[in-house]
Amino acid sequence: MGIKIIHPGIYTTIQDEGRFGYESLGFSPAGAMDYESYYLANQLIGNDLNTPVLEMTLKGAKFQVTSNVTIGTAGADMPLLINDEEYKVGAAIDLIKGDVVEFGVARKGVRTYVAFLGGFDIKPELGSYSTHSRSKIGGVGRPLQPFDVVDLNGGLARHGYKVVTKDIDTSNVIRVVKGQQYDYFDEKNLDNFFHSEYTVSKDSDRMGYRLDGESVEAESHDIISETILFGSIQIPKNGKPIILLSDRQTAGGYTKIATVAKVDIQKIAQKKPGDKIQFKLIEVEEAVELYKEHLRAIKNKEFIGTTKEFSNVRRPVSERIHTLIGGNS
Template identity: 35%
Template sequence: MKLFSVEKPGLYTTYQDLGRVGYLKYGVPASGALDRFALQVGNILVGNERGAAGLEVTMQGPELLAEETFVIAVTGGDLSPMINGRRIPLWKSVLIKKGQVLEFGQPRLGVRAYLTVSGGFHAQSYMGSRSVYEPAGLGRRLEKGDELVGEPRKQKAGTGLFFTEIPDYDRDVEVRVVKGPHHEQISDKAVSDFFAMTHEVSPQSNRMGYRLQSDLETNHEANVISDGVPLGGIQLPGNGQPIILLADRQTTGGYTRIGTVIGPDLPLVAQLPPGGKIRFSEVSVEEAQEAAKQEEQKLRIWERFTR
């Protein structure tokens, strides 16, 4: 059934789930929500499975007219979500009634919000995922007049994330990195400078990657034999300006990578606005896996409460 009509599409609003699996070897980017934690929690709050498709809202949100009465949640960055002009809480499921308008105001914290609906959005699926990837024609961003459909369940609103669990998106973050695989090609001095310095997010940052401006000096040979590029991989070209590769990244690359930002810390990166500051700290692969397992454990427990 029709859930929303799009009155205004917003700056860049796309369906995203947890991404496409199994097509990297054919050169198809994984895509999926940049803030995977926020999307998964959003889905849990409305009683969905964690990987259901939501809308990823960027900076300037859309204006959506509700065509039914159903339960929604908005998670992730605080882009001032409102129903009929009144602020609604983030990280909490709320009821929207037929005829009401969901809209967004000023971005206050973070740059990406996630709108999830009970039952999920029934967007077109390509190769097992509803995640939009425009360059290959896999869906497109919202446009005025679009109708968003789904099959919401009858359920109560008011499920919220305990406040201590709400991520603390900041304009100045430190994220954990597992070193490699090409750090040996970079001088020890440049590697230690990379971890000691603060880098700044460039305006040329998007779903493919976050470009950083940095005072890092390096003169290493930046070409390598092309290899598979992981989510969070940090490319370090010869000019010393790192790029953190995200969900819409190319599947392979031929530039040196100094390390990989660990999954649990990627939402902090994805919520940084241009001009935001970022520092890197090194962890072992074991520590990184422990952090990922702790997050997975939490999500599993929360999911059990609502399903």
């Protein structure tokens, strides 16, 4: 039992929280870009929060399920069709063997997550299921392709028709803390960085987001290579900031003016080329507390409710009967 990929969308991979403890060997952590949506997709159906999921980018995948299974979806607002009937992202949905599921082009946000009850029946590599395509490890070792088959562990969940009650955060303000080389930048360049509006470049991916806008100059752009943090904002010689993300290199030799507060990484993950962002400096202590509060709210299920609509409700028995009498091919 599992899923058969009919069309993978633009960039669909298997991700979990990430692969940690191997950066000294050159392996990037990888992992879900938007941790909030990743956790909520799993939480909808009662999975452990670190269960591997599908991460879909800009345009989602089309696949067929070969067994009954419950899915949870969260993140970007992508059109969702099951056997050509429309449903909403952000809910637990029961799928019946043979169902064809198709996600369209994101109308809001960039990344949508699909969790399956029990997760995927695949082997972890270096302690994680996360795909890192450059290393060809995790998941199926690459983005999904047509005709891929991925086995599943679970079946139907007793979920009570749960829904996500929180929308993705589309605000433009990205909170940051001082980077390792913050003191390499004079007052004029710091002012340029924090009071300019930047545009996400088309040359952006899971490795990093390149930004177009005001250039920033350091007294020296070259440093001895050092560890790259999730959300590090490095300033190369052309002065254009780069936000380093899940598939980042493990070390680098450019000055880092700031680091995105972990609580706002999810905002970056849902920005597409052409979107605007502006940076706001906060203290490390505030960034830590904001992240803790956010995780506390997720773990307390503050963003999960029960639907009062029936637009996403599918009853397995009646759907199966409908299929058997010819409602679906």
